Amino acid sequence: MKFGLMVNEGPYTHQASDTAYQFAAAALEKGHRIHRVFFYHDGVNNATRLTEPPQDDRHIVNRWSKLAEQHGIDLVVCVAAALRRGIKDEILAKGFRISGLGQLVESGIQADRLVVFGD
Amino acid sequence: MNEATADIDLQEETSGTVKKFMFVNRKAPYGTVYALEALEVVLISAAFDQDVSMVFIDDGVYELIRGQSTKAIDMKNFSPAYRALEGYDIEKLYVDDESLKARGLSTESLLVPVEVLNAAQMAELMDQQDVVISF
Numbered sequence: 001m002k003f004g005l006m007v008n009e010g011p012y013t014h015q016a017s018d019t020a021y022q023f024a025a026a027a028l029e030k031g032h033r034i035h036r037v038f039f040y041h042d043g044v045n046n047a048t049r050l051t052e053p054p055q056d057d058r059h060i061v062n063r064w065s066k067l068a069e070q071h072g073i074d075l076v077v078c079v080a081a082a083l084r085r086g087i088k089d090e091i092l093a094k095g096f097r098i099s100g101l102g103q104l105v106e107s108g109i110q111a112d113r114l115v116v117f118g119d
Numbered sequence: 120m121n122e123a124t125a126d127i128d129l130q131e132e133t134s135g136t137v138k139k140f141m142f143v144n145r146k147a148p149y150g151t152v153y154a155l156e157a158l159e160v161v162l163i164s165a166a167f168d169q170d171v172s173m174v175f176i177d178d179g180v181y182e183l184i185r186g187q188s189t190k191a192i193d194m195k196n197f198s199p200a201y202r203a204l205e206g207y208d209i210e211k212l213y214v215d216d217e218s219l220k221a222r223g224l225s226t227e228s229l230l231v232p233v234e235v236l237n238a239a240q241m242a243e244l245m246d247q248q249d250v251v252i253s254f
Contacts, residue, residue: 006252008254100163101159101160102163104163105140105164105169108252109136110136114250114252
């Protein structure tokens with residue numbers, strides 16, 4: 001099955017990004033495809049390479065970058081939500097790109113299931 | 120980044136496919152950003168010629184309250200945008216009956232015409248959707 005994911009909360013404060021990642025990893029393991037992860041609301045904060053968690057904690061941002069590289073997943077950050085929160089091209093982590101909300105709607109159209117993670 | 124141009128390209132790629140999109144609004148309008156950013160998604164979805172409906176449930180019913188005034192909290196009053204939805208062919212607005220009643224509201228308190236559904240009808244409507252995005 002082809003999945004699109006939507007992540008609506010920032011890293012570390014909220015479990016949404018962790019759960020989305022674990023869902024993605026589990027789905028890929030089972031042979032499904034994740035064609036896109038769309039980051040919206042405070043979820044755009046998952047995309048900044050300035051993130052530096054303590055060494056004994058998981059690195060949520062790098063984990064997404066690595067998964068995207070291994071499986072060809074499109075990591076899209078909403079431009080309007082990103083600019084509102086100071087997330088710009090120059091601080092994006094590897095594998096992320098900034099684009100419009102149309103990418104979310106398109107994901108809903110093209111994926112077999114769109115799964116939303118957030119409050 | 121030009122959002123408008125990028126979206127026009129996408130519309131061409133997805134043309135022909137019409138899915139049932141439902142946007143579920145569950146939060147009060149100004150305490151968090153969810154309601155405002157939900158509205159932004161809904162307006163973009165209109166450009167893709169999809170079968171769009173909006174649901175207002177729990178504190179989400181407050182998004183549609185008539186006569187909102189936000190001066191004192193220094194935030195933009197975006198409620199007039201709900202009136203503009205009709206112009207984007209987004210005319211299917213549903214409100215949860217229990218959520219209205221629990222807050223002492225009726226459709227007279229709302230700024231747009233809506234259809235009021237009970238929980239069972241709401242569940243049935245959700246079951247018919249292809250894509251449900253909740254805010």
